[in-house]
Amino acid sequence: MLILIVEDHPVTATCLAELLGQTGHKTLIAPDVREAEKVVDDSHPDAAIIDYLLPGGDGLECLKALRKRPFFTDAPVVFQTAVGDKDLTDLGRAVDGLGPVGFVRKPCSVEDILKALRQVGATL
Numbered sequence: 001m002l003i004l005i006v007e008d009h010p011v012t013a014t015c016l017a018e019l020l021g022q023t024g025h026k027t028l029i030a031p032d033v034r035e036a037e038k039v040v041d042d043s044h045p046d047a048a049i050i051d052y053l054l055p056g057g058d059g060l061e062c063l064k065a066l067r068k069r070p071f072f073t074d075a076p077v078v079f080q081t082a083v084g085d086k087d088l089t090d091l092g093r094a095v096d097g098l099g100p101v102g103f104v105r106k107p108c109s110v111e112d113i114l115k116a117l118r119q120v121g122a123t124l
Contacts, residue, residue, distance in 0.1 A: 001124060002026045003117075004045040006036045006062055007080070008054050016049065019110040025124070033057040037065050044071050047122050049113060052081035060095065067098055074099050076122040078113055082106040 003020055007013035008031045017027040028043055030036035032055050039045070048066065052059035059079050066072050079095075081103060095101045100120035104112045114124055 001047060001122065002028065002043065002045045004036065004039055004043075004048040005029045006031075006033075006048060006050040006054065006059070008032060008051060012051075016110070016113075020113075023110065023114065023124075031055075033062040033065055036062050037069075040066050040069050040072055045075070047076040047078075047117055048072075049078050049080060049117075052079050063095065063098055063101065074121075076100045076102070076117050076120040078102045078104060078116040078120065080104055080106055080108065080113070 003025050005013050005016055005027055007016065007029065013029045013031070017029055020027050028039050028045055030039045034056065050059040050062050054062060063077060077100065079101065082105065102116035102120040104116045118124055
């Protein structure tokens, strides 16, 4: 599976990419919303892991932008976030109707992320 990682911290993105690679997945990394749009347009990933707090637009903006691509409307997406319970509840309401979306809290393991991807329909 080709998985897009949208994460602005290079070390976090690289570590996650390496861990996913060890489980047999290929990854692409984008540090922000605009780059994520370019990567999706060019490479058509099967799924995405999006950090909620991003420079130049948050993860929700990123998800909405990616969902406009016809080949990404139903792709499984997992948000990684460090937001609190209230913000997570608000985010859950905000993504309602935006396709299959799951959530994991930072810090999280690669197993947590893969489980969340499976829960939203990814075939891993």
